[in-house]
Amino acid sequence: MEFSFCSRINALILLLALCSPCRFIQSPMDFGPLNFLQSTPSASIDFGRIFFNSPSAVLRPQSPKEISQLLSFLSSSSFSKVTVAARGAGHSIHGQAQAHDGIVIEMDSLPPSIKIHRKRDDEPGFSYADVSGGVLWVELLEESLKEGLAPRSWTDYLYMSIGGTLSNAGISGQTFKYGPQINNVFQLDVVTGRGELVTCSSLQRPDLFYSVLGGLGQLGVITSARILLQDAPHKVKWVRAFYDDFEIFTKDQELLVSMDSKVDYVEGFMVLNEQSLHASSVAFPSYMGFIEQLHAHSSDAYYCIEFAVHYELEKESNAEQVVEEIAKQLSFMPSFIYSEEVSYFDFLNRVRMEELNLRSKGLWDVPHPWLNMFVPKSGIDQYRDLLLENISPSTFDGHILIYPILRDKWYSNTSAVLPESGEENVIYVVSMLLSANPTTCSTECLTRLLHQNRRIVETATGPEIGAKQYLPHHSQERQWREHFGGKWEGFLARKSEFDPLHILAPGQGIFQRKY
Numbered sequence: 001m002e003f004s005f006c007s008r009i010n011a012l013i014l015l016l017a018l019c020s021p022c023r024f025i026q027s028p029m030d031f032g033p034l035n036f037l038q039s040t041p042s043a044s045i046d047f048g049r050i051f052f053n054s055p056s057a058v059l060r061p062q063s064p065k066e067i068s069q070l071l072s073f074l075s076s077s078s079f080s081k082v083t084v085a086a087r088g089a090g091h092s093i094h095g096q097a098q099a100h101d102g103i104v105i106e107m108d109s110l111p112p113s114i115k116i117h118r119k120r121d122d123e124p125g126f127s128y129a130d131v132s133g134g135v136l137w138v139e140l141l142e143e144s145l146k147e148g149l150a151p152r153s154w155t156d157y158l159y160m161s162i163g164g165t166l167s168n169a170g171i172s173g174q175t176f177k178y179g180p181q182i183n184n185v186f187q188l189d190v191v192t193g194r195g196e197l198v199t200c201s202s203l204q205r206p207d208l209f210y211s212v213l214g215g216l217g218q219l220g221v222i223t224s225a226r227i228l229l230q231d232a233p234h235k236v237k238w239v240r241a242f243y244d245d246f247e248i249f250t251k252d253q254e255l256l257v258s259m260d261s262k263v264d265y266v267e268g269f270m271v272l273n274e275q276s277l278h279a280s281s282v283a284f285p286s287y288m289g290f291i292e293q294l295h296a297h298s299s300d301a302y303y304c305i306e307f308a309v310h311y312e313l314e315k316e317s318n319a320e321q322v323v324e325e326i327a328k329q330l331s332f333m334p335s336f337i338y339s340e341e342v343s344y345f346d347f348l349n350r351v352r353m354e355e356l357n358l359r360s361k362g363l364w365d366v367p368h369p370w371l372n373m374f375v376p377k378s379g380i381d382q383y384r385d386l387l388l389e390n391i392s393p394s395t396f397d398g399h400i401l402i403y404p405i406l407r408d409k410w411y412s413n414t415s416a417v418l419p420e421s422g423e424e425n426v427i428y429v430v431s432m433l434l435s436a437n438p439t440t441c442s443t444e445c446l447t448r449l450l451h452q453n454r455r456i457v458e459t460a461t462g463p464e465i466g467a468k469q470y471l472p473h474h475s476q477e478r479q480w481r482e483h484f485g486g487k488w489e490g491f492l493a494r495k496s497e498f499d500p501l502h503i504l505a506p507g508q509g510i511f512q513r514k515y
């Protein structure tokens with residue numbers, strides 16, 4: 001009998017729930033009913049608010065074994081074209097955690113386990129945390145700080161899941177020093193697209209380990225990760241210095257990332273209008289008048305370097321001194337330097353303040369046509385010009401981050417993709433974080449912004465600039481092939497090995513489900 005797609009899903013749920021007739025269950029004794037829901041409000045929504053693909057069912061697993069049972073079943077039957085997407089915190093922009101007519105696995109339903117292991121003095125290695133895949137980075141931070149420890153590589157915003165950022169890379173102002181989050185993981189528990197539950201690391205099943213890191217959810221579902229921890233500083237000296245010259249701005253950023261024994265964090269952003277400063281942080285409120293002064297000058301854009309130095313517990317006074325020494329070597333506009341002293345938690349959690357601020361104005365849950373690029377140093381001037389040609393600086397409603405990272409801090413064998421051209425060590429992260437407030441930006445306006453992003457991507461990924469998208473969004477296989485470049489064949493091989501029927505993460509739009 002032919003099932004309609006929906007009834008196939010229902011049949012699947014029924015089969016899974018009844019379980020004993022299913023040949024894929026090794027031991028029916030171990031199997032509890034899977035917790036399927038028809039849908040949940042979040043399963044078809046993400047931060048981007050551009051794509052709204054509804055699944056046919058949502059699984060809220062209570063254990064990794066349930067995920068394994070579902071994927072074993074789907075991959076061992078020619079049952080249907082059902083696809084499965086793990087959903088972490090849903091902070092994707094283009095529906096990457098959605099599964100149109102498929103099954104969304106809500107990772108936050110896994111028991112939120114965080115186990116901290118502090119290294120003893122006589123023990124080799126590092127302190128670490130074993131964390132389940134649906135836990136948020138902010139939860140890991142809170143828990144590890146209780147032991148005086150913390151992960152060392154971060155994202156700017158902490159309300160995203162461990163599995164979600166490890167499926168991309170996880171970057172921020174610490175990346176120049178410690179590499180992305182995917183370089184700071186010792187071990188993963190993964191359920192492959194075949195339903196196998198595998199523990200992998202650089203020594204055990206390294207092929208799976210490295211390909212899952214930055215693997216856009218294509219090869220397996222991360223159910224647990226062992227994350228490297230280090231002693232946490234208790235305070236941070238957070239500095240902002242302003243520039244009216246792009247070349248001097250980037251030169252100083254590159255100087256800062258070369259001082260990795262002193263500097264703990266480096267980012268930066270473009271100042272295009274008053275909104276750029278409002279959107280950038282609520283921790284520097286007294287400088288809002290400053291932008292008007294700047295606009296009396298003739299430049300079309302200004303730039304702000306943000307760097308930070310940690311206060312180590314035993315060297316209380318040192319951070320101020322270090323900042324002073326560093327500032328002497330920088331060429332910011334005379335006297336345009338400001339600093340704040342904040343707790344380590346508040347520093348890492350700084351975007352939360354902006355989130356609450358935007359939420360209070362109803363400006364958080366709006367469409368976000370964001371564009372993130374990795375730009376080689378040789379192309380950064382051209383890329384800046386390209387951005388300024390495409391946007392309208394005076395009315396730009398968002399934030400443009402620009403900061404350098406270093407290629408040699410990235411493992412080359414993960415699935416994450418960096419620009420290939422020239423193999424230069426310095427690569428710039430350029431994130432155009434746009435909001436499309438529906439009261440001022442209609443559907444046509446949003447479409448225009450998305451086209452604008454597409455045009456920028458087409459030019460920037462060409463041979464002259466040689467950039468790559470971070471958190472990529474492509475609709476054609478040719479574009480994915482180009483995106484992965486030299487990594488494509490290896491990625492295809494891993495996909496055939498670990499998810500041969502292309503069940504996982506359909507929202508990335510890389511592969512079509514096979515029967």
Ligand code: FAD
Nearest residue numbers: 088089090091092133155156157161163164170171217222
């Ligand atoms: P989701 O959106 O839920 O999922 C993303 C992808 O990963 C999907 O394909 C999904 O199927 C897959 N996935 C999710 N969980 C798992 C799992 N357990 N196992 C396997 N695959 C899984 N990124 C940075 O690097 N640095 C930043 O500073 C940064 N800041 C951000 C700030 C904001 C406000 C937002 C909205 C995003 C930001 N991002 C940043 C992007 C963010 O890292 C990614 O969007 C990330 O995927 C979000 O994690 P998530 O848990 O929300 O993932």
